[in-house]
């Protein structure tokens with residue numbers, strides 16, 4: 001090329017920036033004030049070479065390739081704290097961080113654990129690599145039997161989207177069993193998809209795998225369309241977020257509630273059944289995708305306080321300012337990677353805060369949390385007596401079922 005001729009080819013940074021503008025509110029990135037709020041509030045910001053604010057600086061300096069060549073985006077656990085508190089309302093989590101992860105996936109710089117979870121999701125429809133045929137095995141022994149839509153072949157009032165961990169993970173299956181018993185006690189006519197259910201795909205999306213998310217969403221959409229029901233409930237805030245906010249963009253439109261909303265609406269019916277007193281101080285962890293992302297703060301607390309004997313005590317980080325458990329955005333599958341790089345686990349910070357309240361029970365409402373917090377409690381001083389329970393387990397205990 002002659003020395004005077006200037007290349008018109010856009011740089012990587014320019015192409016990346018343009019791609020953000022195609023995303024919802026992506027163009028707001030131009031309004032960054034460089035205030036540093038996002039980097040300061042990010043739970044892993046201090047470990048990133050490029051925390052969110054500095055990523056934007058790198059974009060402006062035409063140096064975004066340096067970001068992609070670092071491991072900064074893999075420290076993003078999609079907790080939405082940066083997005084929540086950004087004064088310019090830039091959708092940092094959904095645009096900048098997720099797009100950066102997409103580029104890193106394309107470049108092949110993917111942590112091994114994440115790669116395995118994504119491959120499992122593609123092959124088996126769940127990140128754990130379990131057989132789809134075993135998806136309803138957790139229901140064995142529950143009476144009356146849980147309706148599996150493909151077997152009962154009749155309309156139901158409520159379709160319960162169970163989710164990956166509540167279907168397969170040994171610890172979280174007990175939450176599913178508790179919720180099934182509560183629904184039965186309330187006389188709810190419900191069914192599950194069983195083998196026809198696939199991962200909701202939301203965490204894969206936030207880990208940068210938009211194509212895989214769409215594949216999984218479309219499979220679930222086809223299953224939803226096969227059956228007649230009035231509404232969907234789920235115990236998984238990630239599934240709740242996907243079906244409520246992301247599936248409609250693919251033309252998959254169904255009303256969905258988190259189970260805490262569904263039960264809180266039936267409090268008049270539920271409360272007289274809560275006969276067993278549980279004398280305990282209970283603190284509640286707001287899951288990112290139920291609280292900060294979708295604004296469901298009251299219903300879990302209403303249910304906890306409905307249990308006779310329970311005293312609700314709050315942690316300093318609560319509501320919009322809740323601490324992340326570290327499981328979102330693919331973090332659930334990258335504990336080893338994060339530990340190796342940072343020697344820190346966000347779940348331990350949360351458990352430490354719960355212990356400091358003097359609580360007997362750490363109540364949760366997300367299937368990622370019982371295994372994460374129970375594991376963390378083993379490492380925290382004075383956490384030996386802290387019991388981690390999903391709200392459904394606390395309610396089932398009070399119901400005596």
Ligand code: SF4
Nearest residue numbers: 032033035036038086
């Ligand atoms: S919080 Fe928002 S405005 Fe402030 S540096 Fe981060 S992205 Fe920019």
Ligand code: SF4
Nearest residue numbers: 042076077079080082
């Ligand atoms: S979503 Fe959370 S983890 Fe990701 S960059 Fe924002 S604050 Fe950090």
